Amino acid sequence: MPRRSIDNVDKKLISILQQNGRTSLSDIGKQLGMSHVAVSKRLDKLVGKKLVQVTAAVNAEALGAKVLFVGLEAESMEVADLIEKKYEHCPRLLMLAPVTGRYNLFAVMVAEDTFSLESILGTCSMRTEEGVRRSESWFGNAPVVPKYLQIDLSPKSKKIGESPCGRFCRDCSRYIADKCVGCPSSDVYKGTLWASPLTKQKRRKKKKSKS
Secondary structure, three states: OOOOOHHHHHHHHHHHHHHOOOOOOHHHHHOOOOOOHHHHHHHHHHHHOOOOOOOOEEEEEOOOOEEEEEEEEOHHHHHHHHHHHHHHHOOEEEEEEEOOOOEEEEEEEEEEOHHHHHHHHHHOOOHHOOOOOEEEEEEOOOOOOEEEEEOOOOOOOOOOOOOOOOOOOOOOHHHOOOOOOOOOOOOOOOOOOOOOOOOOOOOOOOOOOOO
C-alpha cells in the first residue's frame, strides 16, 4: 500500500477515538474547534481511504488470555507469502509481519490455555509448514501495554467444520483427547475465550418482584 499522509487535525481526531472510541462527533468537534458535520466528513474520508478502522478492543488480561510470540525463518519469500495467505484469517493471530534479521516472519498469537499453546506450536502451527527452516517462540501472560487487544471474539469460518487454515479440528487427535479446545472459527470449538456453540451460557437469575 502506498504511503499516505494525514494532517494534524486528523491525527488529533484519531487520538481522541483511541482514548475513547465512544466519544460523540459533537464532543470531538468541540475539542477540535469544528462542527460535528466536519468531523463526520473527516472520519468518513479516513475510513474510506483505509487509513483508520474504528473497532472494539478487549482487556486480554481480564479474559485470562495468553500471548505467544513466534519468529520464523522461511527459506524464500514465496514460502513467506504462502504462510501469510494461509494464516491471514486465523482468529488467534494478532499480528503477522515480515521482518529482517535472524528471522523473516514474526507472529503474535493468542490462546486461552497451555494445551492450546502446545497445539499452536506443534500441531496447527506455522512452525511445521513446509519451507520453514527454523523458528523460535516465547509465550507469557497478556501484555502490560497495550492493555486492550483487537481480538475477534466471535469469528466465523467460511466452510462448516473447517478452520480458516484448512484444518479439521474434529479429526485431530489432540482435540479428540481433550488436549485442545479447537479453532475458535470452527463449529466444534469448545473453549471459553471465544464464542462457542458448545459452551453453555450462564442465565441471569430473575430478581423476585417485591409484593
